[in-house]
Amino acid sequence: MSFSSQIYISRWALFKAFFKMGVSGFGGVLPWARLVLVDEKRWLTDREFAERLGLSQVLPGPNIINLAVGFGAQHHGAVGALLAAGGLLSAPLVIVLSLATAYQHLGHHVLVGRALDGVAAAAAGMMLAAGIKLLLALPRQGWRWGVCGVALLGLVAWHWPLWALVLCLGPVGIWLDRRTDLTTRN
Template sequence: MLDAPKPAASTWEIATTFNEISLSSFGGGLSAWSREMVVARRKWMDDPEFLSAMTICRILPGANQVNLAVFVGTKLNGMRGAAAALAGLIFMPTVLLMAIAALYAVFQHSHAVQHVLAGFAAAAVAMTLQMVWKTGRTTLTSVVPVLLFALTFVLNGVLRWPLWWTLLITAPLGIGWAWRRAHRRIKAQATLEPHAVPKAGATGAAP
């Protein structure tokens, strides 16, 4: 069986998509909008692949979303895709931020401005919770992922352990579980293959 072709996109499509992500997430919620565009709309990744990419990008140095843009762009169109994703993600926000910073310096004490910023923050929290709910429904489908999620939340979110210490505990557990699961799947497929029914035309017709 031939492998399915990898998803591909033009540099322009990548740039405009990440430009839409950056502008849609004005005020926060960048991770949620990244998932909405990359997974739900463009179908460039599925939820497990997106979460794996997000995990890698959070571990590596640098801004998480910049790392993710480079990851997705490289996957879709190599180095040109990475450059297009990075440009789309940061160009317009940089221009807008410079303009907003100039305005904020003048109107920073205005109550209306403070209320607007508070509204943006609330929307960002809602988008993040929406992403957690949607991705959780597709990935937390057995006991082990739920336990790993709970352990990570307690160590990093409640006890405030540094990310590296949390990963030193949860990463080996998650990798070991995933390896055993993949090994069992491969073994099961190998067991079933000798008993598979041959396709029509695979053997010659009886004379």
């Protein structure tokens, strides 16, 4: 796993990028994070994003916050970590507090419930699309697809808790990746 820091990103650009993710990604920031960091800004490759996301999922706390803190810290130390996390969280905080206040007064209306159902469906679709893009970014090796398949079955069909999947499949994935590296070098 290697994270390149060859490019210079100003503090303002860092804050703006994560602010955009926070505003755009209401209900799920991950697809927007990939879109901004990989497709728009080209600050990360697909593989670097997938590696960072994998590391962020193993750490305690929200994945996207972990990713923001790590990315910001890499480019501007503690200040960068605060800027990225602050950019990501500031707009959603204001939006959520405003919506919570409005929901107290309007939550009993049928149209509000239907609107929330529509937003949830759109967020689920975006998460699925981001997952597929991450899967397609993986090197084409059968064992990687197998680990993804077992993880998907574990979560969806067998209802395993995420912590159990990480504890079981994490070491397997690391071992298989190291083994693949060793065999390709020889």
